Structures are given as C-alpha cells and as structure tokens.
Amino acid sequence: MAEDFTPPISQMQSTTLTDDSIQFENFSRRVLIKNIVGRPDGGVGLAGKKVTVGGWVKTGREQGKGTFAFLEVNDGSCPANLQVLVDASVSPLGDLVPTGTCVLVEGELKKPPTGTKQNVELRVCKVLEVGPVDPVKYPLPKTKLTLEFLRDVVHLRPRTNTISAVARIRNALAYATHTFFQKNGFLYVQTPIITTSDCEGAGEMFQVTTLCTDAEKVERELKQNPPPTEAEIEAAKLLVKDKGGMVADLKSAKASKEELDASLSELKNAKENLSRLEERSKLKCGIPQKDGKIDYTQDFFARQAFLTVSGQLQVETFACALSSVYTFGPTFRAEHSHTSRHLAEFWMVEPEIAFANLEDDMNCAEAYVKFLCQWLLDNCLDDMEFMVKNFDKTAIDRLKLVSSSPFERISYTEAVKLLQNVTEKKFENNVEWGIDLASEHERYLTEVIFKKPVIVYNYPKKIKAFYMKVNDDEKTVAAMDVLVPKVGELIGGSQREERYDVIVKRIQEMELPLEPYEWYLDLRRYGTVKHSGFGLGFERMVLFATGIDNIRDVIPFPRYPGRADL
Template sequence: MKKKIKCFNSIKELIFNYKFFISKEIKIKGWVKHFRYNCFIIINDGSTINNLQIFIDQKFDSLVKKINIGISIEVIGVLVLSKGKEQNIEIYANKIKIIGKFAPEELQKTILQPKTHSFKKLREQAYLRFRTSIFSSIMRIRHNISFSIHKFFFQKNFIYINTPIITTYDSEGAGEMFRVTNFDLKKIPLNEKGELNNNLDFFGTSTYLTVSGQLQGEAAASGLGKIYTFGPTFRAEKSNTFRHLSEFWMIEPEMSFSKLVHNMNIAEKLLKYVIKFVINNSYEDLFFLEKKNKIKIFKRLNNVLESSFERISYTNAIKILKYSKNGEFLQSINWGEDLKSEHEKFLAENYFNNPIIIYNYPLKIKPFYMRINNDNKTVAAMDIIFPYIGEIIGGSQREERYNVLLKRILELNLNIKSLWWYLNIRRFGSVPQSGFGLGFERLIQYITNIDNIKDVIPFPRYPNHAYF
C-alpha cells in the first residue's frame, strides 16, 4: 500500500497545523531564500513572513549545486520539531525536486541576495520586490486592509459599486488630469478656430482619467441609499514627494439621509475597524516591520483605537496656530487660507498628539459640491488628519439644494454642460447626503510606518516612472 503524503497549499497552513503532522511525511513547495551552513535550505512561498527550514544530508550534494536563491523547489520529507531557536519546525528532506528555471549568471544583478536593500533600490526591480521579506509583508498587510474595508461596509449594509475610470469632469477642481484620446498625435484634427476638435475624439468630447468617483457615487446613493466605491484614481500633478502618486486607490462612500456629524462618525469607525482588524490578522507582519524599523507600531495603532478623534473647527484651528509659540510660519496663517501640511502636522502631532477631525472650512477654499453653512462663509466639510502622515480622509456634506448648487457652479464659472446630469440629481428629488474619500495608500503608510507612498503599492506610477 502506497504511503499517504500530506500536501500543503501553503507554508502558512503548515505552520498553523504543524502539531498534527509531526513525524509524518509531507510535501511543500516554495522559493529558496538562502542556505545555512551547507545543510539547510530556507524556503518561503509568500503566504507568511515565516520561512521554512529544510534539512538536507550529503545525498543532495549534487542537487544543491544546481539550486540558486530564487529558484522554486518541491520538497517531500518528514516534519520534525526544530532544535534551533529561529524556528519551531523543520523538514528532513527525503526528496527535492527543482521546479523552476534560473539563469545563474544573472544572480548578481537581482535584489534577491540575502542582504538588506534600500526601498529606492527595490523600486528599481519592482517586479522582483514581491519576493523580498519586507515588501511581501507590506503586501499581505495591504491585502488585509483591503479585505477589512469591504467587510466593514458589508456589515453596515453599504452597496459596492464601480464608478467610471474615464470621465469628462475634474470633480476636485485641481485641473491636473491625464487626457484620454484616440487621436493620431501626428494628425490632430483642428476646428475652424485652429483649436483641438474634441467632437472628433472617440467619445465626442474631451475625456480624462478620473480623480474621483464621487459625483457618480452621489447619483448611485440617491437611489441605493448607502454605497461605496473602491478603485483607482489618477492625478497628473508633477510632484515626486513621499506623499504623492500619479495612480492610487481611493475608498469613497456616499450616504443619503446623512449630515456632516454622521459622516465624521462613520469615517472614524471605519479607520478604527480597519486598524483593529489588521492588528488581529497581520500580527506577524506588523511585528516584523516593528522589529525591522525599530518603531513601536502596535503602541501607535492601539493609541488610535483607545482614543476618540479630536474634533475642531477650522476657525479654532486657526486660533491655535496663531497663538502657538512654534515659529512665525505657523502664526502667519490667516482665516480663509488653506492649511499646509506643516500646520496639520503641528496640530495632530504636537498640539493634540492624536488623530484630529477639522471641520467647517472656508467656502472659498473648497469645491463647489460642499454644502454651504448658515453663516454663508463656511461649508460642511471635514478632513481627518493623522500624526506623521497628514490628511488621510477628506469629505463633506453635499449641497443638496438645487438652486444653491446651480448658483455656486455659475459663480465659479464651471463647465455647466459637463455638470447638467449632476444638477439633475437634485432636480428630481434630493435628500441630505454626505461622503468622503479615504486615501488607501496613505492609510497603509500609517499602519506600516513606511515613509514613502511608492513602497506600499505594487507598481508605483509617478513622474518619469511608469515601468513594469
């Protein structure tokens, strides 16, 4: 009778269930991470930060010469408790099969060597960095953050929808969007005035990659009640800072029958839910990052869970800044001016030492769709600011009054031809509605304590960089 061998789908599964399979023959697959003392092969399959140690004896000497770092192998052997301190279990190999191919002469040109590389160096070979311990750890955390967001909204009875990536309007008013066209750039059609003839473009008008799914989300919420989107957004801003990407992901809920206070409550609950979920489900990866970066990640995350976000009006924020004793730059800001990152940093990190929600911003510095307050000077807007990372959520109660919204659009000289359908959401019946946008990568940055936003997304896109 043929001996039964237990095959595991992942090293994580094996580690979790190892007590049931001690002294039994098993089969596992993975990539070679490195060798130890010429008698151990260390493998990993990406399912966990933990590696699996394979003990090999002299009968594998000829085979070992063919194995390089990064090559994939299949191992059949007996699972035993390890005598070493670095792992609980290991496998005494009976059979080893090389699965993948590898070009040995290319080894020195990769980032797969068992040594520390800078994040900048890892970006140069972004297609390989998934195989490194630190980046695979970040990606597993990213996965759990994503899953927890969907789970939160599912439990709150939100409906998940997909909004267009191609749009005709800049909902943020930044004016820095990627143009989408199928024009032959060598034969661009012009009209009688010598201007670009957008009527001949694919959609019969000028189109762009979206900066937000909010406007379409509002249309969906006006019939479905509570919705959320989770998709890619784009900015053509030529900025190459640690906080900017040209392509990034946004979570954007929209809620009918909802005012600003409810909007702030949901946003705070979402962030705390995600952080708690990640602590519980990404403990090993967070512990690895904490140990590697020598920063108290768990303490910082638990502080968020244990405290209420400080809520402060824009007006009071300005007063705090003007009366602070932290330099002329902070004091020089006047009411009506937009807060800079340094102002937000001071308030969240130094003054409150806590996440904060700033609300009721001046009308003149916010987009047209935000509801005007009774003072006619401010709008029902809110931003959530986290220490060390800055703005992580921006949102507002939406202007549901048709005449007020129309007047605002005309005052700002916006393209009403592109917004006719948005106005009609109010024209055919409206309710108080609110929503916000959560920057997915910035949230990952905060949770993982990774400084550069380019290192928390699989394939970063930024000025002069669209490789891989």
C-alpha cells in the same frame, strides 16, 4: 478524460487547527508555510507529518562537505521562513541553494536538534519542481536592499521581506474595508475610470484620446501609400465619364443584356476607384481642428474625456437611488510632483450615505478608521511586528491608540487659533484663517496638541470643492478632514450641497463649465436628497499603518512623473 477530483473538506473550508491537524491550501495540494510556523506552537505539533511546500529560497547553504543543504524558504504567506533540509542524494544541491530559486518539495516535518532556533524543519524526500536562478545575474542579492533600489526592480521586489509584508497589510486593509461597509449595509458600486467631469475642479487630469494614435496611423499609411495627385483624380473622373457614355450608347443601341451588364460592371469599378482616390486625398496628417481648436467630435468618445480623479460624483447617483453605497478603485492625477506623498495613480475608498449630515459623516469615518486599525491588530500582527522591528517602533502603538481613542472634533476656526498660539515651533507655512492647512499643521494638531486623531470641520468655502454644502455663515462649508499621526490628513469628506440654485452658483464661482455637470445637477432637480460622504486615500492608510515614509513603496506598481514601469 481528466480525473474527477473533489478536495477533502480540509481543503474546501477553513477549520480550527488541533495540535496535529494540517490545513491544506485550496487547489494546489500544498501547505502554506504560515499554517506550519504560524501556529501557536511554531509547528512542533506537526512533527512527523508529511507535507508538500512551495516557495522561494531566501538563503541556502551547503553543509557537511556538500552532503546536504539548508534552505530558508518563504512562500509569501507570512514573514517567517521554513527551514528545509535536502540531502545530496535527493537532488543536486547546487541547483537549490542560490537565493531566488523556486522549489516545490515534499517531505516530513521534524523537530530539529535541541539548541536551534527553529521549532520545526522539513526533511525533504522528493524535489518536485525547481525554478533555477543564475546567482551571478539575479538582481536581488542577500544583502539588505534599500527601498529606493527596489523601485528599479518593481517586478521582483514582492520577493523581499518588506514589500511582501506591505502587500499582506494592504490586502488585509482592503478586506477590512469591504467587511466594514458590507456589515454596515453599504452597496459596493464600481464607478467609471474614464469620465468627462473634473470632480475637484483642479484640472490636473490625464486626457484619454485616440486622436494622436489616429494621426500617427494616417502618417504611416501616407508614407507607405502616398495620396493621389490631382492628375490621377482627374484621370479617374474622365474614366467614369467614358464608362458612363459607353453604357448610354449600349442602351441606345439596345445591346444584349450580357454586353450591358459587362459595361455596367466596368462603370461600377471606375466609380469605386474614384471614390477611394477622393477619400485618400482627404487624408491629412495631424490632429483634426475646427475654428482653430482641436475638434474633439472626431475623437473616440466624440468629446473630451479623462482618467478620473475621484469616483465620488458618479457614486452619488447610486446613493440618491439606493441609499448607502461605496466605491473602491483607482484614481489618477496629473500633478507633476516628486514628493514622498504623491502618485499619479492611487486608490480611493469613497462611501456615500443618503439622508446623512456632516455629523453622520464624521461618525462613519471615525468608525471606519478604528475598524481598519483593529483589523490589523487582530489579523496581521506578525507583519506589523516586522514593521516595528525594521521601520517604525511606534507602528503598533499607533494602531492601538487610534483604534481605542475617541477622535477629537474641532472646527477649522478653532484649529487655526490653536496653531496661531503655538510658540515652541516655527511652522514653514504661516497660519491664518483661510489657508488650506499644510501637513505640518495637521500633524502638529494630532501628534502634539491632542496626541490622538482629530477631525477638523467647517472649512473656508474658497478652499473647498463646489459640491460641499455651504453653511449658514456663507463663509464656510460643511467639510471635514480626519487627521491622524504620521500622515496628517487621512480622510476628506463633506455634506454635499443638495440645493440646486446654490450648487449652480458654486460651479459658476469656480469658473467651471455647467454642461459636463448637467447630469450631476439632475440629482438636485429630481428628488433631491440630503447626503454626505468622504474619501480615504488607501495608500495613505498603508503609510499610516506601516510607518514607511514614501508612498511609492506601499503600492504594487507606483506611477509618478517619468515612471510607469510594467
């Protein structure tokens, strides 16, 4: 029987650390490096304490003519490494020093000699585990690596300082997202990844189908076991006829029960064989067709299905029943783009607020973005300092600006006039009323004209989705975009059109089929409610926070045209 183990209180809950207390990692009986070097005293107060530490060797070097080695170990809990000193008498040093080696060691924390940059180091008394590395083949050398190079080793890149820092910032933003909405009375709803409706109406969706797989399966089966010939089927029919005649003759002759049962069994087998042959003769290679079109009734869902581009439409069903809700999950777009701002798979945060108008929506979006920025300043400052040092000197200042500044609010018409009056810059895209503002326009508004976040509202109806509420002028819709420095549009949202006749007209104007949206129209037919919502592109928020330029470097496993590694 396994030993019953109850961890000490220090392992079961977070406690305020005193100068000499140690916070153990739950469930693995080790101490995180951040709980040593991340202390206000840099770990000095823990000198003399015995701890177990696990991590990966960033750099290792033998010293004293091979009598001991220094290892810089990182476990991913923080940007800083812990210096580990191992004597040759404790473990073979050659197994420990290669970059990438995983070690689990036990030892005593010591204050290093005066003049060294470390506040504390670990003197190892026992090496518990080693995950060895062949330094000749290890694809992540100690030299500085480009982010482009790391995309080719996506399974190993979390071990680098940059990607691990991005992962911690991303985690902090996800935690902050749930914290903000939960504290403000929102219910978390998981919306489907597979859908039959196109939220944006752009048609750039990945199709979900088993028809190709089924066709390939039939093709393989027919190669292994070809379909029966006409002669084989005719012979099987004759056999059934003969066996049927024999049964009839035996009944007429009043044969014994044993003879009749045997003959009936032979007839049954003959019929089953004929049925199998006829079924196999119907097998056809290729996609099933009907009236010259693909027959989706033969598909897995008996209709066309796609990977979702947004959970908004589905989460509205819960907003119209449970009030404030939000969804946070992956979305997909089959846009064949190779720009630094596009992914085929990305994450969206999409709240929906019942009984809320556009102003309520803007208030929520502003509060949410400010909350995210302040959360990083309060909880992820060491990683943000890493970003400032290595990627964007203004990253922390940008977070402070956005978290503390009231957002400017201007109409789309006002924004166009401001941009048309710009003389000191030549835009690549001409500015005129009715265009969808480009990233260069958005960034100019927030970075140059206002020098703070901007919310642009009341966009032209023709460039926005069918579900946005049509304003009284019949030319604009109650839509809004939150623009921030570095990335431009961070959030897009709107008050939803709750009037049944108006939204039906909008669907028809955009030449979309009504049938896939009948369930969505029910929300307007039965107990309609005024409601608003928005979507925040999660990777764009990480880009904004970190200052990294390419969206492929702020998502764990980037998917884009030609690449779907792992």
